[in-house]
Amino acid sequence: MRSRIAAVLLPILVPFMAIVAALLVGAVFLIALNTDPLKVYEKLISGALNSTYSLSQTIGKATPLLLVAIGICIAFRANVLNIGAEGQVIVGGLATTAFALAFESLPSGLLITLSLIAGALAGAVWGGIAGVLKARFGVNEILSTIMMNQIAIQLLILLLTGPMRDSSASATSANIIQTAQIPKQAWLPLLIPRTFFHAGAIVAVILAFVGFFFLWRTVAGYRIRAIGANPDASRYAGIQVPGTVVQAMLLSGALAGLAGGIEVLGVTHRTIQDFSTGYGFSGIVVALFGGLHPVAAIPASLLFGGLLVSGSKLQSVGINQAMVTVLQGLIVLFVVGSTEITRRYRIRRAAEQGRMPTLESEIGQPTLAEEAG
Amino acid sequence: MADTTTTIVQIAAQGVAAATPYLFAGIGEAVGQRAGIYNLGVDGIMLMGAFSAFYSVYSGASPLVGLIIGVLVGALMGLAMAFISVALKAEQGISGIGLYMFGLGLSTLLFNALVETPRPVSQSFTSAPIPGLSQLPLVGKVLFDHHLLVYLAFLMVPLTWFVLNKTPLGLNIRAAGQNPQAADSLGVNVAAVRYLAVIFGGAMAGAAGVSLSIAQTNIFQENMTNGIGFIAVALVYFGRWSPIGIMFGTLLFSVVTTLQLWLQAFGVQISSSLVTMLPNIVTIIALIIAVYLYKTQTPAALGRPFRREES
Secondary structure, eight states: OHHHHHHHHHHHHHHHHHHHHHHHHHHHHHHHTTOOHHHHHHHHHHHHHSSHHHHHHHHHHHHHHHHHHHHHHHHHHTTOOOOOHHHHHHHHHHHHHHHHHHTTTSOHHHHHHHHHHHHHHHHHHHHHHHHHIIIIIOOOHHHHHHHHHHHHHHHHHHHHHTTTOOOSHHHHHHTOOBOOOOOGGGSOOBSSTTSSOBTHHHHHHHHHHHHHHHHHHSHHHHHHHHHHHOHHHHHHTTOOHHHHHHHHHHHHHHHHHHHHHHHIIIIISSOBTTOOSSHHHHHHHHHHHTTTOTTTHHHHHHHHHHHHHHHTTGGGGTOOTHHHHHHHHHHHHHHHHTHHHHHHHHHHHHHHTTSOOOTTTTSSSOOOOSSOO | OHHHHHHHHHHHHHHHHHHHHHHHHHHHHHHHHHTTOOOTTHHHHHHHHHHHHHHHHHTTOOHHHHHHHHHHHHHHHHHHHHIIIIISOOOHHHHHHHHHHHHHHHHHHHHHHHTOSOOOOSOOOOBOOOTTGGGSTTHHHHHSSSBHHHHHHHHHHHHHHHHHHHSHHHHHHHHHHHOHHHHHHTTOOHHHHHHHHHHHHHHHHHHHHHHIIIIIOSOOOTTTTTTHHHHHHHHHHHTTTOHHHHHHHHHHHHHHHTHHHHHHHTTOOOOHHHHHHHHHHHHHHHHHHHHHHHGGGSOTTTTOOOOGGGO
16 A cells, blocks of 8 residues: 555656755755845746736746647657757747748638648658658767757748848837737637737647547557667567657657747747747756656646746846756756666566566656667 | 968868867767767756856966866766766766756856856967977968867877777776676776766866867857757767767868858858858768768667666
């Protein structure tokens, strides 16, 4: 009985211990900077929650984060380490904007749907390139996706200063680098007027459940988890490992592209220069924090969405918002660093019960790339 | 004509100098990978090295002290990576990304808290032409008229090559990455060797950062590496895990990074976005080539934590 409770608690306990540890290490740096860590951490909480507006900002940030994180759950489950969500979000946003601007005469519902599909497709292509490079040539996907991020950022600047540039007088005179505004009928409806709480949040939550269903209740999802847990055994079982790798990257990229599209239709209503401010990396933190489970990513996305919102308000206590990146990095290190401990625990538990560790119990999380290169 | 020659010599010299951070970071990474650990946090370590060296000089220390501090900070971050990947046996790719985010965040945080606005330091590593050699026609200017860190980076090439290939320590490093079980049964302390290799890699990444902030320039900027660290990791694959291979890779890369200058010299204008994009595209191509040509030369145990009980 005791061990059963522990089994339920463990996946919840690990991320929270990671947060506590990250906050403690963060506090050391803050104290060294002559800043009261309690004041900073108080601001981190209140900044995200202190008003309806802040709350809606949190939900607004959590929406793209959640979509990115669902995609990362899928890729990481296949042991494909997609670090390229940043670039996939950018091309997704660009494609959605371009489509909405080009077909502005379409009726609202159709325009929104097709624009978002355009964004998801662009993201899928961007992610798919890295998938094909890995499956076909064996190119390390972490490195290729990081390169694709940089390429996407330059592509964004190229398009925003060139073919997709906002030619309106106000933007030209102020030298603002952005696209023109998309037509009103392409905007996602707001669930609460004059906030950031738009319909995209609902789409993201639904997709989190779809992602869960896909991974654990479909054959394609099983294949993805199988190649992540044990590529050799999967190969013997007849699973096409390269094809499944590409599939995982396509899906992961599509979700990140969709995140970019929803951000455009729901919040920015155009593509701007700082379009994706770290959604890619934050999405990784959200996915890892949620134990690579799409549904668990829902609360995780709210937590880290809130952190991004309150982080931007830290300047009032004299601390740069980079503090959030520091904490995120530490949380990643602590979560990944604790996998060996949980792994040992799971094996011991399986041994106590006199059974072989199964895909679910022992490798509930994929072994995560014990093969690099 | 003489004018064109001067321009070409100048750009070539810039290319050699531009190779410095890639060389430091790449060689350090190669040693770690030879021992079986791949550290993707290089870019974050470089940023911390760059900042700590900059801040030391900013507070009145000499550039040499700045270098030492930058290298020490790098080694410390290498130690953190080693602890996570060797002792905790964590997945190395994601740990590296975590370390990168930590370094990126912390260097930005510290810079904003301690320096606030970008400002140059008055002291930095300045050009130190090698007497005699720098007087050689053409080659002298290109190769022997640089700041100290350029020479140091190129000196690390034969030095690391020698240690890796001709010393017992090098043998242990390669064994730890190739077949840790066998190495362990022969009495090699795999964990200690891996620690050492990753700490060395961190120190080298720190030096790479130092070369950016107080040698090539005399400023620190948020995210000033802009991904150099990741390209350096890719160059390790392209350079076949050999210091000499990496050196040729970085020099090839220098041509790409100074491409804009070359094109301008020949009167061609190109969008700066395309120029910035190019190294990344070339990196992907280099990775494809590397996998095609050298797949079999990857250290066999690269990325695999060593668990004694399972051998």
